[in-house]
Structure formats: C-alpha cells, structure tokens
Amino acid sequence: MSSYLRPAVAPPVFRDDDGRVIKYGRRWVDSPPADSYSVSRNPERFAPLHTIADALIDHLLAEYDVEADDGIEVAADLIHPHPDVVRAVRIRPRDPACAALTFVFTGYPGILLHAGVLHDFFYPSCGCEACDEEWSAEADDLEQQVLAVVTGNYRESTRAGRPPWIESETVFPNGSSSSQSRGEDVPPERLAAAIHALTARTGAWAPWPPAPRG
Known part of the structure; x- marks a missing residue:
C-alpha cells in the first residue's frame, strides 16, 4: 500500500493596501485588532484545500476496499445542512466496522468533513481575520484527521443523559x-x-481494509 503524498500546490499570494505580502498565520504578535473579528477577507486563500481533498479522495479510492458516492445529495451526511455546497463525496469502506468519510466542498472555499456517524470537522474552522488561519496548516489538520480515521485511530461514543452526551x-x-x-x-x-x-461499540472504529490486489 502506498503512502499518501500531498500534491504540489502553488501557494496563493495576497497583498495588503500597501502592496506588502500578507503573511497569514503569523500576523498577530499579540492580540488581533478589534476590527478583525467576524471579518473575512481573501477567502480564496483556502482554495488549495479543494486540491488537497481531491488528492485524499483519490488516495482512499486507490488504496482501500471502499465504495464512493459522488453527488451533492451526500452532503446530507453533515449533522447540520450547509447552504454553499458545490460538491460532495462519500467514501464508504465495505467493512461496516469502519467509519465512513464524507468530503463536502463549499464555495467559500473550504472543506467540511463528516466522519463516522456524529461528527463534522471544518477546514477552515472559522476563516475570520482575527483567527488568521493559513491554508497549509488547515491542510495539515485535514490530512491528519482523514488518515487517523482510516488507520483506526478515531472513536465516537454517546453517554446517557437528557439529552445524551456525544x-x-x-x-x-x-x-x-x-x-x-x-x-x-x-x-x-x-x-x-x-x-x-454505537451501542455495541466500545472502542475505536476499525482500520480500513486495503483494496484487493490482482
């Protein structure tokens, strides 16, 4: 089985009003300025996340015993609907002991990842100027989450309560x-x-089985 390799991505470059390159991810030495909260500029800096998600999908399809559903309708796997879906792909291991993954591409642009049965992960998690997120760090997190699920290092559970805890x-x-x-x-x-x-599940979801060869 081959290891996943991130595809080459030309990093997008954005400049401020004075023509200086904006160094996303390391702009605020101390606290962000007050006017940076709830403001999203240059969201196109996250466009490489779509490329990364495509590469992850290709890797999963090539290396594991899975089936794929490619269509906007599988975005319904998200716990809460999203209004800006441009594509959605569900990757289902043939072994039901494994957690499925659904990649939802948004027009923002960003990636929403539904893993298992109860959890959604957001890349970027916010996107506002104050959070100062940078695409490659978000790609790191997306790749790590996907590969953790695939290798059986992801667990979901519920705990009794009114309502239950997730x-x-x-x-x-x-x-x-x-x-x-x-x-x-x-x-x-x-x-x-x-x-x-999840009632009968006391541990992590199982590792995905490799694709049959030959």
Whole structure:
C-alpha cells in the first residue's frame, strides 16, 4: 500500500493596501485588532484545500476496499445542512466496522468533513481575520484527521443523559484531540440512529481494509 503524498500546490499570494505580502498565520504578535473579528477577507486563500481533498479522495479510492458516492445529495451526511455546497463525496469502506468519510466542498472555499456517524470537522474552522488561519496548516489538520480515521485511530461514543452526551477522540502521531457536546444540537432522528449504531461499540472504529490486489 502506498503512502499518501500531498500534491504540489502553488501557494496563493495576497497583498495588503500597501502592496506588502500578507503573511497569514503569523500576523498577530499579540492580540488581533478589534476590527478583525467576524471579518473575512481573501477567502480564496483556502482554495488549495479543494486540491488537497481531491488528492485524499483519490488516495482512499486507490488504496482501500471502499465504495464512493459522488453527488451533492451526500452532503446530507453533515449533522447540520450547509447552504454553499458545490460538491460532495462519500467514501464508504465495505467493512461496516469502519467509519465512513464524507468530503463536502463549499464555495467559500473550504472543506467540511463528516466522519463516522456524529461528527463534522471544518477546514477552515472559522476563516475570520482575527483567527488568521493559513491554508497549509488547515491542510495539515485535514490530512491528519482523514488518515487517523482510516488507520483506526478515531472513536465516537454517546453517554446517557437528557439529552445524551456525544463524545469523540482522535489519536494522532503527536498527540490526541477529543470533543464533547450535548446531543440536543443533533436532529433527534439522526441522534437515535447514531446511538443505535454505537451501542455495541466500545472502542475505536476499525482500520480500513486495503483494496484487493490482482
């Protein structure tokens, strides 16, 4: 099985009003200026994320025993609908013990990733000037999340409550990330189906099986 390699991407360049290159990701030494919050300029800087997502999809299709659904309708996998979907691709391992992944391309541009049954991940997570996100760091996070799911390092669970608690944990080579939220933000029918799917699951989703050769 070949390893995933990020495709070559020409980094987009943007300049400020004085003609200086904007160094996204390292502009604010201290706190961001007050007028940078909730303001999104040059969102096109995230366009390479679409290229990265395409490369990840190609890698998954070539290396794993999966099926793909390519169509706007699979964006319905997202927990909450998004108004600006331009493409969506669901990658389903043939083994039901594995978590599926749905890549949703937005016109912003950005990528929304639905993993398993209950969780969505956003790239970029915000995009405002104050957050000062930069495309290659977002690509790092997207690649790491996808590859963690594929290698069986992603866990989802629910915990009893009214409404139930929803939990996830992703283990990366250099650490882990976890989240916890209340199920009241999930449509009731989606939550019920997810609880049913996760009831017998005490550990992580299984690693994806490799594609058959020969």
